Amino acid sequence: xxxxxxxxxxxxxxxxxxxxxxxxxxxxxxxxxxxxxxxxxxxxxxxxxxxxxxxxxxxxxxxxxxxxxxxxxxxxxxxxxxxxxxxxxxxxxxxxxxxxxxxxxxxxxxxxxxxxxxxxxxxxxxxxxxxxxxxxxxxxxxxxxxxxxxxxxxxxxxxxxxxxxxxxxxxxxxxxxxxxxxxxxxxxxxxxxxxxxxxxxxxxxxxxxxxxxxxxxxxxxxxxxxxxxxxxxxxxxxxxxxxxxxxxxxxxxxxxxxxxxxxxxxxxxxxxxxxxxxxxxxxxxxxxxxxxxxxxxxxxxxxxxxxxxxxxxxxxxxxxxxxxxxxxxxxxxxxxxxxxxxxxxxxxxxxxxxxxxxxxxxxxxxxxxxxxxxxxxxxxxxxxxxxxxxxxxxxxxxxxxxxxxxxxxxxxxxxxxxxxxxxxxxxxxx
Numbered sequence: 423x424x425x426x427x428x429x430x431x432x433x434x435x436x437x438x439x440x441x442x443x444x445x446x447x448x449x450x451x452x453x454x455x456x457x458x459x460x461x462x463x464x465x466x467x468x469x470x471x472x473x474x475x476x477x478x479x480x481x482x483x484x485x486x487x488x489x490x491x492x493x494x495x496x497x498x499x500x501x502x503x504x505x506x507x508x509x510x511x512x513x514x515x516x517x518x519x520x521x522x523x524x525x526x527x528x529x530x531x532x533x534x535x536x537x538x539x540x541x542x543x544x545x546x547x548x549x550x551x552x553x554x555x556x557x558x559x560x561x562x563x564x565x566x567x568x569x570x571x572x573x574x575x576x577x578x579x580x581x582x583x584x585x586x587x588x589x590x591x592x593x594x595x596x597x598x599x600x601x602x603x604x605x606x607x608x609x610x611x612x613x614x615x616x617x618x619x620x621x622x623x624x625x626x627x628x629x630x631x632x633x634x635x636x637x638x639x640x641x642x643x644x645x646x647x648x649x650x651x652x653x654x655x656x657x658x659x660x661x662x663x664x665x666x667x668x669x670x671x672x673x674x675x676x677x678x679x680x681x682x683x684x685x686x687x688x689x690x691x692x693x694x695x696x697x698x699x700x701x702x703x704x705x706x707x708x709x710x711x712x713x714x715x716x717x718x719x720x721x722x723x724x725x726x727x728x729x730x731x732x733x734x735x736x737x738x739x740x741x742x743x744x745x746x747x748x749x750x751x752x753x754x755x756x757x758x759x760x761x762x763x764x765x766x767x768x769x770x771x772x773x774x775x776x777x778x779x780x781x782x783x784x785x786x787x788x789x790x791x792x793x794x795x796x797x798x799x800x801x802x803x804x805x806x807x808x809x810x811x812x813x814x815x816x817x818x819x820x821x822x823x824x825x826x827x828x829x830x831x832x833x834x835x836x837x838x839x840x841x842x843x844x845x846x847x848x849x850x851x852x
Contacts, residue, residue, distance in 0.1 A: 438826050439839060442848035443798060443819035447683035449845035451674060453666035453690045454480040454836040455504065458741075459626040460664045461528055462603045463633045464488045465535040467508040468495065469610055470637045472659035479506045479664060480836040483829065487526040491518055495536065510539075510659075517544040520577075526833075530558055533581065534604030537570055538611045541583040547574065560594055560601035567592050568608050568616065587612065594620040597647065597734050602627055605651075610639045612653040621649045624735040625694040629665045636660040666690045669741045670835055672698045673810045675718050676745040677842070679707050680752050680818040684719040685845060692716050697738040701730060701746060705753060726755030726792050732762045740764060744811035751779050752818050753792035761786045770808025773801040777815050777823065798823040803830040813838065817847055 455478035464485070467474040479485055481504065489499045489506070496514035500507050516536050523529050523546045536543040562572045562579070569587040573580050592605055602622040607630075609616035621627070623645055631644030637660040640652035671687050672695065678685035679702065692699065692711040699709055699716070706721030727750065732740040740763035750757045751774070761767045768783045775781065776799045780791035798821030803809030809831040816823035825831075828851070831838060839851045 441816040441823045447678045447681045447845045450686040452688045455664035456667040457834040459629040465532045468535040468539045470657045473509045474659045475661040477663040483832045516540040520546040534607035537581045538608040543581045561604045564605040589615045591617045597622040609651040616651040618649040633662040668694045672742040673745040676749040677814045679720040680749040686717040688715045724753040726753040727757045731760040744807040745814045748811040748814035750790045751794040757790045759788040769804040800824045802826040
C-alpha cells in the first residue's frame with residue numbers, strides 16, 4: 423500500500439480547525455465521492471481478484487483504514503489523487519485485526535466480502551459506538567441463511583461456510599444498510615438465487631450493486647425493497663466511479679444557508695437528496711435543480727420548521743440532521759427535530775450550547791430555538807456528523823471558534839477547510 427499518500431492525513435488527526443465566523447459563503451464546489459458508498463465498494467474488490475480501479479474516492483481517514491484492511495488481507499493498494507487501484511489476486515488472511523475494527527466500526531462491511539471470497543472470516547465484535555449500540559445481529563442472521571456457521575469466542579466473531587444453501591430467502595426486520603450490503607457481498611459468489619426482503623434502498627446500495635454487476639455479478643432490484651442476487655462462481659476486476667456524497671452536499675448547503683449565502687454544488691444527483699431539499703425549501707431557501715447540480719440561495723429571513731423526522735431512505739437521513747439543526751439556530755422561530763435512527767445522536771448538542779445555541783433535548787427529540795446569538799468558543803467534536811454541525815454553527819457565529827478532535831470530521835469530509843475557503847470562509851486547520 424502507498425501509505426505516503428496518507429501521511430499528511432494521519433499527522434493531522436490531532437490538529438484543530440479555527441473558524442472566524444460571520445462570513446457570507448458564496449460560490450461553487452464539486453461534490454466529492456460518497457463515504458458510505460466507497461467503503462463497501464472497496465470491500466467488494468476482494469471478490470473480484472485481479473486489479474480493480476475505483477474513481478472518485480474521497481480522501482478521508484475511513485478510506486485510509488479500509489486500505490489498511492485490504493493490505494492486511496493481502497491486497498496491493500495504490501492511490502493517485504482520487505483513484506485507487508486494488509490488486510486482490512492473492513488473499514493471505516481472512517481476519518480484521520482488532521485495532522482496525524476499533525478505528526472504523528463500519529469495517530464490519532468487510533465481513534461479507536471476506537467470507538464470500540475465502541469461505542470463512544474472523545472479526546472482533548464491534549460492540550457500540552459514539553451514537554449508541556448498533557448490533558450486527560441482522561448481518562449474522564443473513565450470513566447464517568447463506569450457509570455460514572456463526573459463533574463467538576473471546577470477543578471475536580467467526581464465520582465458516584458449512585453448506586451450500588438452496589435459494590435462500592432473507593427477511594430483514596429492519597432495512598439495515600450494513601446488513602443489506604454484507605448479504606449482497608457474500609451472496610454474489612454463492613451460486614443460485616438469494617432474495618433479500620425489506621432491503622435498504624439507499625443510493626449507496628445501488629452504487630454497490632452497479633459495481634458488482636460491472637464485475638460480472640447479477641443483482642436485480644437494488645434501490646427497491648426486494649433485491650435478488652443470482653450468485654456466480656467467479657467475479658472479475660472492474661472499473662467504477664463512486665457516486666457523490668449526498669451528506670457532504672447537505673452539509674455545505676446548510677453552511678451556505680446559515681451564513682445568508684448562496685452555493686452551487688456540481689457533480690451531484692438531486693434525486694438522491696429530495697428529502698433534504700424539501701427541508702431547505704421549508705426553511706425558505708430558493709433551489710434550482712439541474713440534472714447534475716444544485717443551486718441554493720438563502721432566504722432573507724430563514725423560516726423555522728415545525729417538525730423534521732429522520733427515517734430510512736427515501737426519508738430524511740439521520741446523517742444530515744446535525745448540520746441542519748445547526749443551520750436552524752439562525753431561523754425565525756422554534757423547530758422540532760425527531761431522531762428515529764440513533765439513540766445517542768444528540769451528544770454534540772452540549773458543544774453547540776458553548777457557542778450560544780438554545781437547544782433542549784428530550785430523549786430522541788430536540789427543540790431548536792431560532793434567532794440564537796452565536797459567538798465563537800472552544801469546542802470539541804463528539805462524532806462525525808456532530809463535528810459537521812459545529813463547523814456550520816461556527817461559520818454562522820461571531821468571532822473565532824476553535825474545533826478540537828477533528829479526527830471525527832476527517833472520517834467523512836475531504837479537505838473540508840479547502841472546500842469552505844473556496845466559497846469565502848475564514849478557516850484554517852493547524
